[in-house]
Amino acid sequence: MKQLLGLLTISGAVLGALFFLTNLAGSGAGGPPAQAVSLKAADQIEEGSIVSIEYTLTDESGKVIDTNVGKEPLTYIQGAGQIVAGLEKELHGLKLGEQAKVRVKPEDGYGALDPDARQEIAKDKIPPEAQQVGAMLMSKGADGRPVPIRVHEIRDKTVIVDFNHPLAGKTLNFDVKITDIKTAAAPG
Numbered sequence: 068m069k070q071l072l073g074l075l076t077i078s079g080a081v082l083g084a085l086f087f088l089t090n091l092a093g094s095g096a097g098g099p100p101a102q103a104v105s106l107k108a109a110d111q112i113e114e115g116s117i118v119s120i121e122y123t124l125t126d127e128s129g130k131v132i133d134t135n136v137g138k139e140p141l142t143y144i145q146g147a148g149q150i151v152a153g154l155e156k157e158l159h160g161l162k163l164g165e166q167a168k169v170r171v172k173p174e175d176g177y178g179a180l181d182p183d184a185r186q187e188i189a190k191d192k193i194p195p196e197a198q199q200v201g202a203m204l205m206s207k208g209a210d211g212r213p214v215p216i217r218v219h220e221i222r223d224k225t226v227i228v229d230f231n232h233p234l235a236g237k238t239l240n241f242d243v244k245i246t247d248i249k250t251a252a253a254p255g
Contacts, residue, residue, distance in 0.1 A: 107252040111162050112245065114146040118158065119247035125240045132234070140246045151176050154241055163248050171239040180236030187225045193218070198226060203233070 112118055119140035124132045135141055143149040145159065153175025161167060173179050190198065197204055202218040220227035 103253075105252050106249040109163070109248040109250040112145050112158055112160060112248055113250070114159075115250065116145040117247075117249040118143055118145055118245065120158070121244045121246050123242045125242070127238055127240070129240075132239075142247075151239065153239075154243070158243065158245070161245050163245055166242070166244045169241040169243060171241065173236050173238060176237070176239045177232040177234040178236075180231055184230040185219055185227055186230065187222075187227055190221075190224055190226055193226045193228075204228070 106117065109116055119142045121136055121140050123134040123136055126132055141150070143155075145155065148155070151171055153171035154169055156175070157167065157169040157171075193204070196202075197218060198221055200218055200221060204216050204218070206214045206216050208214045214230065215232065216228045216230055217233060218226055219229040
């Protein structure tokens with residue numbers, strides 16, 4: 068399930084935010100000199116906040132799909148679309164240290180299950196070790212970004228793969244604790 072966390076986590080979010088904020092502070096060549104930007108602690112999640120959370124994700128039956136409890140927190144930028152939309156919406160306005168149970172319906176998570184999102188591929192195009200139902204593979208989308216695909220069915224000469232996200236069509240239950248909130252602060 069680590070692959071699912073990879074889809075939920077944007078690695079280096081804090082570094083990316085710092086890069087973004089420092090580039091925002093100066094307009095580059097020909098513009099005014101760059102102004103230093105730093106991060107300061109905040110009490111509440113607002114648009115643009117850099118937020119760290121501890122979470123446990125379960126399905127409808129209560130089975131744990133993923134968790135980072137006792138590990139490094141998940142860090143994201145509020146409003147940047149880096150986490151599931153339904154979760155991001157519900158976290159807005161929460162305070163540091165607050166805990167929440169968030170139920171995300173498929174339409175606010177990974178979307179509805181699309182029965183037409185399957186494709187038949189010649190067996191020789193799939194690695195032999197991945198020729199089993201449920202195996203996860205990575206492909207590239209038209210835009211070059213990685214697209215996860217799951218082996219749905221094995222036939223004599225072909226393999227049916229499913230392009231739906233593994234959590235498409237599922238209601239997601241998050242148990243979340245806000246562990247850190249930071250905002251940008253330009254020197255005054």
